[in-house]
Amino acid sequence: MPYAVIAHYRCPAEDADLxxxxxxxMREHxxxxxxxxxxxxxxxxGAQPxxxxxxxxxxxxxxxxxxxASEHFAQYILGTVRPRLTDRTVFFAETL
Incomplete structure (x- = not known):
């Protein structure tokens, strides 16, 4: 059965482009x-932040x-994105 992940991330305006x-x-990888x-x-x-x-x-x-566990997850999500987030909510679900 497919497995879904929905994540909501907030970051300061100065970090939004990065x-x-x-x-x-990350999407391409x-x-x-x-x-x-x-x-x-x-x-x-319209979200601010x-x-x-x-x-x-x-x-x-x-x-x-x-x-x-991938190298690109470690580099882009753990190494770049998460340290810049002010809020992070993640939902995990089985697709019906």
Whole structure:
């Protein structure tokens, strides 16, 4: 059964361009993963401070775990995006 991840990120305005760029780079890497079905990056309209919404879908939980253990996840999410966030909410769900 497909496994979905929905994340909501907020960052200071001065970090928004770097966070956006990193998320878009992450999207390109993630879409090449064998277990990835979708990786969409959205900018929340009119949000102040800036906010991003991610929708990710994987073939199963194991595919997501492999994604979270990847080198690009460590570099772009753990190393660049998360240190710049002021708020982070993540939901995990099975796709019905």
């Amino acid at each position: 966070v956006r760029e990193s998320l878009l780079t 993630t879409r090449k993963e064998p277990g990835n079905l979708a990786y969409e990056v959205h900018a929340e309209e 800036p906010a991003f919404i991610l929708y990710e879908q994987y073939t199963d939980r194991a595919a997501f775990d492999a994604h979270a």
